[in-house]
Amino acid sequence: MVNAETPTPLGIQPGLRASHMRAVPQVQTVLGPAPASTLGPTLCHEHVAIRSPGVAEAWPAMGPSKSAILQRCVRLLSRAQRAGIGCILDHTTFDLGRDPLLLRVAAERSGVSIVAATGIWTTRPRFFGHKTDEQLAELFIRDAVTGFGGTNIRPGLIKVGVTSEPLDAFDRLLLRAAAITHDVTGLPVTLHTDASNRSGFEAVELLSAHGVDPARVGVGHSGDTTDVAYLLELLSHGVFLGLDRFGSATGPDDNARMQVVMELCEAGFAERLLLAHDTNCWNDRDTDQWRTQNRPNWHFEYIPNTILPSLELRGVGTETIRQLMETNPQTWLAGTSPVPRAKPETPDPNS
Numbered sequence: 001m002v003n004a005e006t007p008t009p010l011g012i013q014p015g016l017r018a019s020h021m022r023a024v025p026q027v028q029t030v031l032g033p034a035p036a037s038t039l040g041p042t043l044c045h046e047h048v049a050i051r052s053p054g055v056a057e058a059w060p061a062m063g064p065s066k067s068a069i070l071q072r073c074v075r076l077l078s079r080a081q082r083a084g085i086g087c088i089l090d091h092t093t094f095d096l097g098r099d100p101l102l103l104r105v106a107a108e109r110s111g112v113s114i115v116a117a118t119g120i121w122t123t124r125p126r127f128f129g130h131k132t133d134e135q136l137a138e139l140f141i142r143d144a145v146t147g148f149g150g151t152n153i154r155p156g157l158i159k160v161g162v163t164s165e166p167l168d169a170f171d172r173l174l175l176r177a178a179a180i181t182h183d184v185t186g187l188p189v190t191l192h193t194d195a196s197n198r199s200g201f202e203a204v205e206l207l208s209a210h211g212v213d214p215a216r217v218g219v220g221h222s223g224d225t226t227d228v229a230y231l232l233e234l235l236s237h238g239v240f241l242g243l244d245r246f247g248s249a250t251g252p253d254d255n256a257r258m259q260v261v262m263e264l265c266e267a268g269f270a271e272r273l274l275l276a277h278d279t280n281c282w283n284d285r286d287t288d289q290w291r292t293q294n295r296p297n298w299h300f301e302y303i304p305n306t307i308l309p310s311l312e313l314r315g316v317g318t319e320t321i322r323q324l325m326e327t328n329p330q331t332w333l334a335g336t337s338p339v340p341r342a343k344p345e346t347p348d349p350n351s
């Protein structure tokens, strides 16, 4: 008799991914693996639909229906596609209400590739309370190997949210679980950090100490600070930085965010920046009225239609724009990134 409480062992061994490496760099999208080079311009930290877990189940009559949410997602993703966006990296983990089937249908109908995330945002589920790093990693690895929740839809990212500085025991547990998951699956790690307390440093160091190549780590929400010295120090570890809240009307304004992009490019790190809005098609927290009043620019078209032209007007070249929007997401996701070198200091002719 099958014991329903005992999950089928996965039989996963660290290093398994080495035998599955392909000649053409691949990215796992919600429609299956795709050559990285086919993704097109990519928004590196967004959400399709964010829902508070358990609410729809507790009060199903409150709506909106799943099909209404899907329709809205398809409409907004189609607009992104018409603005030139080929792919979005959906950072909606299970604790933000990830719905893999919705992601799949939204990708099919809109024509925008979607890369989904395993891992966890900043909530601390009771279920995780007494688990070890290996037990948590098994959950994430299960997503990557067999698919999310009984589907065959798999993640292309491992997300971990850390906000305390110094990291607390739970943050460290999650980071170790992410490192194990990365080792087995080869997926990149994307961090939710708090740039104001510089929580990225310790997280990157812990991941590195557990064998994660910094070139596969994206330090999210780094654009929430204008402390370029902090960002350059992070970059010196070899990581990617998420400058990922354009149009959000939180933290630095968009001019200040663009200035950071330009300074980091000027310092030789254009190969390490990942742009996005951290917006969504649907968030059960927000009303349309609230969004219109408070965050009018917080949508997928803002970067392609407003930020990129502004950067070009300020002297950022077409090739650099392509680097930011296409090459960087692809190399981070597929693990084909060259090591960037900081621009050498111009020698002082008088010395």
Ligand SMILES: [Zn+2]
Binding pocket: 045, 046, 047, 091, 278
């Ligand atoms: Zn987010």
